[in-house]
Amino acid sequence: MLDPHLDRPLFRQLADALRDQIITGQLTPGSAVPSIKALEHRYGVSRETIRRALAALRVEGLVVAERGYGTRVVDEQPREQVKVPRGARVRSRMPTEAERAELGIEPGAVVPVLVVTLGGRVRGVYAADRVELTFS
Amino acid sequence: MLDPHLDRPLFRQLADALRDQIITGQLTPGSAVPSIKALEHRYGVSRETIRRALAALRVEGLVVAERGYGTRVVDEQPREQVKVPRGARVRSRMPTEAERAELGIEPGAVVPVLVVTLGGRVRGVYAADRVELTFS
DNA sequence: GGACATTTGTACGTATGTATC
């Protein structure tokens, strides 16, 4: 399955394989990703390789890890519609630690924030996986 | 400086220290972050701990790593102003690999994308570190 | 509550590959 001789790093090959399983529905939202130990046996690579592959998927926002429990495919939540006033400007970036805490972004989840400003003043900071901005 | 007995993991303490140096201007945009070896000596922790700290800062979009050269503090670019039409909706998420390639997001950089849709159809996908949406 | 197995998190060591200077 994984080929150390390919140009692509092993952990990326593994991430590709798992991503494919998520996209094709073999791993469904909310379901558990096989444990690190299981993946070690399944793919014959070391723990670090597994962990880096899972870390890459976390960065893509596809999975979240929970200590003592396991890693699961993210279950998309219904999004709140947030109205953006005229004249506003919108940026997106990664949150600071303080923002993570305030917005309740789970440790291990990689979620951008949407920042709405009006006249240079911040009007709102939103976790990007829970809102959709509307311009109307 | 770093204290293994604190509740906070070493690599996060180190990330905090480096982030502080960036925010306070001791490490200026575009300047080099000390090399992994230098940081090993400076803080007395292992290479992996250093790398995880730097990885955390990359996830925050504060630094980028360049193989064979080093790690440097990101230099914020002037942002293109993109007008959003009435009725549009905007989401933000992490890019797919294909989008990364298309938008020219460097490997190792953690940059969200802004997705503008109108009537359910995608009108634009932008690298979040290079644009600001305006609604007027 | 306590004991235990499972699972992820953290942290160290070591070796090799690859790109830049």
Add this chain to the structure above:
DNA sequence: CGATACATACGTACAAATGTC
């Protein structure tokens, strides 16, 4: 070509959180 610097990948050990019996 050599030195430097980051990337990948193996191994090991212990800590911390969770669930089960």
